[in-house]
Amino acid sequence: MFRNTYDSDNTVFSPQGRLHQVEYALEAVKQGSAAVGLRSKTHSVLLALKRSSGELASYQQKMFRIDDHVGIAIAGLTSDARVLSNFMRQQAMSSKMVFNRPAPVNRLVSAIADKAQVNTQEYGRRPYGVGFLVIGLDQSGPHLYEFSPSGNSYEYYAMSIGARSQSAKTYLEKHYESFVDCSLEELIKHGLHALRETLQQDKELNVNNTSIGILGSGSVHETGVPPSGPFRILEGDPIKPFLDSMVPKDAPPAAPAATTDEDVQMQD
């Protein structure tokens, strides 16, 4: 293959103007299990599929809390994710200490993007092998950002990363215009449906392999959430009501007796 001679050195461009090491790093993100992020007018949510190495093993953590108003889901090398999330936590705390206000989310994302870019331009350093979906809440409302090891970051209405994430993206592209007015429960239901699209044939979402991260006021299935709606990660039995709200995969389309044009079609 042509690219073999240009792909071992981070600081060497290929004749096509590509940095192959960075592209290989993006591959590492694509190998990680899927994560989905979406937002409404009032809430941002993250949903992630946790992987386990076998029946005896625990499931790999996919989400981290950065601050009360920022949370992340990861795809890729978890060890790199811990380093970067630690850095984000330090930045968030130092911003709060120095300026007496929560760190602006876009600044946190820019900080890790700039940090990741350094590793794409310095000899001897390898790019980070992890991508993030970052949700945040500030005065202008909820936000969702994607961070990638190339050093790029973008804001999104909805996004997914990781293995087979294209299927989730297709679902999100189809439905994203309805997200803005969704309730939290409806938003999570959309997210779970999107996440389900990334599953392999005989697998399903269950309380062990699914993680839900929420920013914004509490849902009807939660208790004890302060009105400010700090970021929290739901796993295990607490997510059962959300999983139960999903439309079963092979259910026939709902009887059209009372449907109107405004109903969102959950099922193809």
Place this chain on the structure above:
Amino acid sequence: MPDMVSLSRGNSQQFNTPYSENGGTILAVAGSKFCVIAGDTRKSNAYNNETRYAPKLFRLTDKAVIAVNGFAADGNMFVNKVKQQLEWYRHGHARDMPLYEIARLLQTMLYARRFFPYYVSTILSGIEEDGTGAVYTFDSVGSYERDTCRVAGAAQSFMQPYMDNQVHYRSQRSAHGSSRPTQLPLSNVLSLVMDSFASATERNAEVGDGIEIYVVLAKGSSVQGLEKVPGAQEMTATGDGERVFVVRRNLRKD
């Protein structure tokens, strides 16, 4: 506290000490299912009053309140650093730090500055893991012990004996045949706190202006009469779990 630095230059300006004494007093009482921690809000400097409202009490978690008294700049910065450590704990453990762990953390943080100390007397108060009220007192370099009732600050010598007498019945000869309640109810404690600050305000120039009282209630305990206290504000957002209330009152301003 001896002067740490003394630079004699023969100029009119001399830098004798990096510390100031900002006056004020703090107090904490532990009940069986609650604790009360209070402090006046005056901040003074020598013969001047810098402000009538400078808070000395800070809520660390739903179960813990810290009061720092002495040099306000050191006190505020120390509390900020403690809060950062509690945030790291939350990141790593997905829960708040229990009270007895915070107490030990305060010791290590204070002793780390053994050779340029935080010039504060600290009182930590709250609800332990088993639901009982607790008070921990620290000196400026981290020596600490668990207590039931403690006063620190400018009016310590006025108020501590009064509290010993009223809370623990020390130096009282028991009236013939009468029994003493073993546990003071919350309303009694609040009255004692208010009265002792009012008396200290009368006799001590550095105490006055206002008082801020935090009450931490154990999980599952009733509101214990707090609903009748005018101006009591709840700081915790949810009704389940421990609850933290603040009450503010005026003290004499002269």
